[in-house]
Amino acid sequence: MNIHEYQAKALFEKFGVPVPKGAAAKSAAEFATALATLPDGPTMVKSQIHAGGRGKGTFTDGFKGGVKFCKTKADAQEIAGKMLNNTLVTIQTGPAGRKVQTIYFTVASDIKKEYYLAILLDRASSKPVIVASTEGGVEIEKVAHDTPEKIHKVVIDPAYGIADFQIRDLIAKLGLTGAEAKNAAKLIRNLYTMYWETDAAMIEVNPLITTPTGDVLALDAKVSFDSNALYRHPEIVALRDLNEEDPKEIEASKYSLSYIALDGNIACLVNGAGLAMSTMDIIQHYGGTPANFLDVGGGASKDQVVAAFKIILGDPNVKGILVNIFGGIMDCNVIAQGIVEAVKEVGLKLPLVVRLEGNNVVAGKATLAASGLTLVSGDTMADAAQKIVKLVA
Amino acid sequence: MSILITPETKILIQGITGEFGARHTKLSLDYGTKVVAGVTPGKGGQFFEHGTHRVPIFNSVADAAKATGATVSAIFVPPPFAGDAILECVDAGLDLAVAITEGIPIRDMIRVKRAMAGKPTRLVGPNCPGLVTPGTGKDSFGGCRIGIAPGYIHKKGHVGVVSRSGTLTYEAVFQLTSKNIGQTTCVGIGGDPVNGTSHLDVIKMFNDDPETHGIIMIGEIGGNAEVEAARWIKANCKKPVAGFIAGATAPAGRRMGHAGAIVGGAEDTAAAKIAVFKECGIEVAVTPSDMADALLRAAKAKGVTLS
Structure with missing residues (x-):
């Protein structure tokens, strides 16, 4: 689960990670009140959406920049008016962009130098890892590629937590001394505590900055949480912003379906994540484009299949449907009945190819045949994929 | 022989009285698997009954193992308690804990894995379909089925299959069995x-198992476990290996159902993994329908008989 920068920074403050003073506003009427809490002078105006690349983004009305520096608070208020309820397109949003529904104002900090700091899971060791670099404020993937020696990693032993010597070592590698070193040490320790205690999946601070007065501040904040652990963090669940999620994905989650919308025109309905991914792949392999990822899980019920069909058909780009079920334990006949019911309920007009295999498959195929539905049956995944691609072409 | 489990392996079920655990315990008993004990705290002394089977239930893993000689546990307990259930197996000194549970917080697993370091117990999973060593009876009856895989699609023979995904494993097994390859x-x-257990761990076991003549390795986007295994295969494994990677069409940064299936960088895409497979002499299945055929091609090239 992702949260906004302003929410992440509120958590930073709670855990003792210094950030520039800021205030959020969700409507033009709130701008003045929010700005009143900040001192006069240079102010940053930051669009709040769950996507990176905001600074270099462009709004759909042509206005450039989702993050702006303003010399005065009056300027900030005017610029905020241009961003709010406008749609911002960045390299991460896709061409449709995201509607900006919250503006975050912060004091514009004096920057001495920018750094990069992140905490995430190191999959190779199954332990948390801190990643830091002297090259901040730029794309970290590019730094890792061009100058890997400038990326420093510290793997944390989860049995003991972060050790002082590890922090000292990291700070030395970043070239920090004196007050900066002392402040950075405290910040890193507190950020690690937040990572661990909130079940964060990733915390990224880019840039982390030093100021001419020796302060160390998190200028930006990108935080995501492990969705498996949300049950023990109601305070984090409360930060979820449904406006940032695809309505079809929200609907799917109500039925315990795992759905992700994609750009193609062949919808697929599959049981199992690995099989669902490879069904998308095989559609592409035969020249089609998948419209979605949809995993109905291992024990799909008739209701789930009906809900899945409705969600799939809610995507106007869909020109055909491929159902691929390997019923291991799941009864193919139950799935077949679900398909028949769903099609009757939603009135399907698109080509439908069904590949059923596994437990009670003979009865399942008989149910489909007896239903009178105009559907095409596929014997293998390859056969089914080729058929739907041909029907949609 | 087989790896990790044999038809004689005695297993216990943690969470045997839950709906999910009970359903799959019955299927394992029907398959002929030696389910000798169940564990549900507070229900010790009761029995799990299914047909003529009467499986004793214990309050703890240690009690169950001591009384019945079970060496392997299948874990079906809900996510908030699953990490603890794994640690209980470690404490009882079991050989193997198989965690079927889906949705265990990553922090819990980080702690569990750290606690298991240096201990003799092996973990398979979590969020996995489990293991099957097929038996010799009809539809492979008489084998050892731990977890949620359909037993009947298997056939006893000489191919080892390792995968992150459940249904994709069944797909591969079904293709093999349909071609009369066990x-x-x-x-x-x-x-x-x-x-707990990586692709590489399993590949090493298959490589050491004289009964295993060929291997199918099925992976996904995310992480570098498949790449690690492929490089080891290139240097150490003489057996024919076929590979498949799911997620070629998955967009970067979106989690595809499995918590681990997410493209984070250039190294963990399907294309990057497939390139390493090819470089390491692994026969790549072009589509998921091609997994058994890919292994047949690899076996033919090496002059190995699979059946």
Whole structure:
């Protein structure tokens, strides 16, 4: 689960990670009140959406920049008016962009130098890892590629937590001394505590900055949480912003379906994540484009299949449907009945190819045949994929 | 032989009285698997009954193992308690804990894995379909089925299958059995980013098992476990290996169902993994329908008989 920068920074403050003073506003009427809490002078105006690349983004009305520096608070208020309820397109949003529904104002900090700091899971060791670099404020993937020696990693032993010597070592590698070193040490320790205690999946601070007065501040904040652990963090669940999620994905989650919308025109309905991914792949392999990822899980019920069909058909780009079920334990006949019911309920007009295999498959195929539905049956995944691609072409 | 489990392996079920655990315990008993004990705290002394089977239930793993000689546990307990259930197996000194549970917090698994370091107990999973060593009876009856895989699609034979995904494993097994090619053991290692047993761990066991003549390795986007295994295969494994990677069409940054299936960088895409497979002499299945055929091609090239 992702949260906004302003929410992440509120958590930073709670855990003792210094950030520039800021205030959020969700409507033009709130701008003045929010700005009143900040001192006069240079102010940053930051669009709040769950996507990176905001600074270099462009709004759909042509206005450039989702993050702006303003010399005065009056300027900030005017610029905020241009961003709010406008749609911002960045390299991460896709061409449709995201509607900006919250503006975050912060004091514009004096920057001495920018750094990069992140905490995430190191999959190779199954332990948390801190990643830091002297090259901040730029794309970290590019730094890792061009100058890997400038990326420093510290793997944390989860049995003991972060050790002082590890922090000292990291700070030395970043070239920090004196007050900066002392402040950075405290910040890193507190950020690690937040990572661990909130079940964060990733915390990224880019840039982390030093100021001419020796302060160390998190200028930006990108935080995501492990969705498996949300049950023990109601305070984090409360930060979820449904406006940032695809309505079809929200609907799917109500039925315990795992759905992700994609750009193609062949919808697929599959049981199992690995099989669902490879069904998308095989559609592409035969020249089609998948419209979605949809995993109905291992024990799909008739209701789930009906809900899945409705969600799939809610995507106007869909020109055909491929159902691929390997019923291991799941009864193919139950799935077949679900398909028949769903099609009757939603009135399907698109080509439908069904590949059923596994437990009670003979009865399942008989149910489909007896239903009178105009559907095409596929014997293998390859056969089914080729058929739907041909029907949609 | 097989790896990790044989038809004689005695297993216990943690969470045997839950709906999910009970359903799959019955299927394992029907398959002929030696389910000798169940564990549900507070229900010790009761019995799990299914047909003529009467499986004793214990309050703890240690009690169950001591009384019945069970050496392997299948864990079906809900996510908030699953990490603790794994640690209980470690404490009882079991050989193997198989965590079927989906949705265990990553932090719990980080702690569990750290606690298991240096201990004799092996973990398979979590969020996995489990393991099957097929038996010799009709529809492979008489084998050892731990977890949720359909037993009847298997056939006893000489191919090892290792995969992160459940249904994709069944797809591969079904293709093999349809071509009359049997399996030694099929291992689902699970789709989570922190798991107990890696592709490489299983590949090493298949390589050492004289009964296993060929291997199918099924992977996904995310992480570098498949790449690690492929490089080891290139240097050490003489057996024919076929590979498949799911997720070629998955967009970067979106989690595809499994917590571990997410493209984070240039190294963990399907294309990058497939390139390494090819470089390491692994026969790549072009589509998921091609997995058994890919292994047949690899076996033919090496002059190995699979059946």
